[in-house]
Amino acid sequence: MADMHIDPKILSDLQEVMEEGYLQLLETFLEDSERRLSQLHGARSAEELGLAAHSFKGSSGNMGAVGLAELCRQLEERVRQPSLYGIEDLINRIDLEYLEVQRFYCAERARISAG
């Protein structure tokens, strides 16, 4: 299941690059993502929504959360179209996808903390 949500190659690269900072990176990403999600839900304009989607796409891509990044990309494109019909559905899918990602990274954090 992890294969669909997380790119293992990116993950192993991250761990190698971050060394001791890997744990901190996981925590930062989890915190940051909460903020991005609330930005998505709280957006008052298409522009704000697009900007939040763009940022979330970038950070989830960096973290190897390829499914999440792809959904954010779709959202970013979608808000450029005049009709926002059906956009809530896309945001819901992002929420669901994030739950998977969050579960995965929490487990990863627990694994690293346990050493």
Next chain:
Amino acid sequence: MSAERVLRVLVAEDGAADRLLLAQIVRRQGHEVFTAQDGEQAVALFAEWRPQLVLLDALMPVMDGFEAARRIKTLAGETLVPIIFLTSLNEHDALVRCLEAGGDDFMAKPYSAVILGAKIRAMDRLRRLHATVLEQRDQIARHHHHLLNEQRVAKAVFDKVAHSGCLRASNIRYLQSPYALFNGDLLLAAYAPSGDMHVLLGDFTGHGLPAAVGTMPLAEVFYGMTAKGHGVAETLREMNAKLKHILPVDMFCCALMLNLSYQRGTVEVWNGGMPDGYRLSASGEVLSTLESRHLPLGILSPERFDDSTEVFALALGERLLLLSDGVVDTCDDQERLFGVQRLRQVLAANRDPARLLQELMQALERFGGRPRDDISLCDVCMVEPQWQAPMPMPDAEGARSSPLHWSSHFELRGESLKRFNPVPYLVQLLQEIHGLRPSGGLLHTVLSELYANALEHGVLGLDSRLKRDAQGFADYYRERGQRLARQDDGFVRIDLDVEPMAGGGRLKIEVRDSGAGFDVARVLSGQRQGQAFSGRGLSLVRSLSQGAEWLEGGRCARVVFCW
């Protein structure tokens, strides 16, 4: 890797996780990292820490990456601070915006440590190349400034030397391009003690400082020997020998030298490699040309150097025009030369002699389209004799040590008559007498006249009546050269006798020659009838001394000075 240098890198990224990751990637590559979470912070950090490379997220709150890039580039000034935009932007126009805001490269998310490392190295190479270019540009500017300054100093020094002469004399007009000196052009003029004027227009081979350095020793010889009363031939011999000695083989100096004798109404010319000079009538017609008949100075060894000159009559108001090769060699845009024909057209069209040089310059500018830097023009006019205040000699000893009771006998024979001119040495000797110092010019003129008479009319038996017109003049001097070369048993003897007198002294000069003498009474009476060129010397000598007589059937001239 030694090429891998530690850089100060600014990372500006609003996503905390992305920022953490990016900072770690860059730090792991050995660089020092500063992080900012928006554009405003990035600009502030840049101003404070002057990072050498900037990684900038395009979309950030407060101030976006585009604006931050513009401000950072402005702060950086001339220094190249590469900016790599961090972006997942994939539309073309957004990427174009990045570049237009001053970005140098992009980096797409997700970040790859390998690609980022390669990009940082590439940007560092670019940065260092740019720094080298700036450094070299500044170095060139400094050198250029230095060179200009050296030229200014050299020009100032040289202008002092060049203008210590008499280029300002009222009968000389000249024009020189401001930096003609650095093209090796040289124009000198000075009065001889006799009141004659020496003029030299020279042109050294080459350009720039190498062409200019030779002008200093040349000017030194010119002024030194002219002031001591040496003639054109001796001065040229000395200049040639000096230049031959000091200049490299491929360097030499074309030169045209004149001696204008206002007393005699003549001009003596030597031209080695300069363009033709022109002898012009008062109204500007070309009377004759002063052609080059010799190799330039500094080529031939002293033994092979030919110092023979030509002498022309030059009536009051007649003029000589001298020019450097920059004049006839000026090219138009099709590489055609200005040439002698066009020069002569300007001469023919001239109405006001005072405007001739300006008209020539205007014609050159019209033709060539731009002013050249190696143009020298000089126009010298024959005027009434004018006595110059003699240059006072250094007077360290004062009057008391002045030798006042002595005599000296000096005799030149055979070969020595052909080359040696004793007059400057005798004048130098007489300058030891304090009371005679102010009369150095007079003594020079009188001794020159007496010596020339003794040699030409006495030893060589030339008839001064030959010199009644311009053609006769040329004949006279040709004949003089031939007879001088043939003679080998003549002599000229000069006796100087100095006696102290109350409050001063008396100098008696006697000049004897081996010639046949002349009918003193007839010649002196002929003087009063005022013949054109001939026999001027005698009346001149009489007018300048307190007593002049001719003894021993015209074979001895005796002149007395009292002070």
